[in-house]
């Protein structure tokens with residue numbers, strides 16, 4: 001997401017960091033106080049490794065990238081690639097470096113903030129996966145273990161709290177909703193993380209499950225944190241597509257009216273469904289990662305151009321990359337967005353309908369899309 005505090009609509013009204021947050025809040029506020037300056041935030045990124053088993057991490061990456069490589073003509077489409085073809089495509093078994101804080105910062109030049117999202121422990125194809133520090137670079141004690149995903153993310157934030165914003169993750173289907181709620185409270189109040197990421201379709205539970213999921217939303221509301229939900233498609237074969245429908249989030253908006261919900265990937269492939277939820281629910285937002293990688297710059301322009309006529313304020317849509325995934329180069333994606341108005345003349349459309357968005361999209365003036373979330377009310381428990 002990109003925050004331009006020259007916009008009256010955004011000024012002071014949005015903050016990634018809860019009011020009672022730590023050093024990050026100070027930084028963001030200071031940045032926003034520089035009138036006319038822009039805070040550029042990647043609202044969706046990952047870090048470290050996804051499995052303690054490096055071999056499975058490679059297989060996971062290959063499964064998710066297969067369709068992309070095939071569509072680029074780098075892998076055969078009519079059969080599964082041989083090991084030699086995988087190697088030739090660039091998806092070798094070697095060369096999957098651990099993405100640590102230094103690598104993330106290095107690949108985000110010019111970004112002010114990077115949201116790093118934990119992946120909670122879950123079984124995929126019988127393997128236990130989740131965010132792990134396989135190389136022990138962060139000093140979290142013990143062997144690599146996805147059950148420490150939130151400890152790893154907190155350790156990442158500690159390396160550079162000026163830049164990293166850490167979102168916890170919990171899986172209510174792993175050890176039950178009570179354990180998930182307890183872990184969420186520990187991650188926010190104990191570890192200092194400032195948001196929550198959920199992965200229902202990967203973990204085979206429904207986002208609107210009253211028994212499994214609602215206790216988590218209740219706790220998140222109490223903690224005053226935003227909840228980002230992967231409510232979109234996935235190329236992971238084991239992910240359950242029907243559980244990715246954005247419409248499942250409607251029950252959350254109806255029940256938890258003060259909870260900030262961020263729909264990951266703009267709900268792709270159900271983008272219109274996700275956009276309508278943004279129209280319906282005052283505290284629903286979406287972020288562009290994955291979707292933005294699939295769109296040409298012109299299609300991105302046309303997509304953005306239809307949001308406001310469809311009653312979706314652009315302040316509700318954040319910039320995100322899904323780094324370090326393939327095709328998710330933060331600089332390229334950011335530039336695609338910040339230069340999007342260069343497409344206006346070619347399609348005989350004005351840069352934007354509204355004054356706000358005209359400012360946002362003009363090549364000479366960076367986007368004024370809002371930052372992540374409305375500031376939650378002060379949370380005294382955070383200081384404990």
Ligand SMILES: [Zn+2]
Pocket residue numbers: 044045046322
């Ligand atoms: Zn992601």
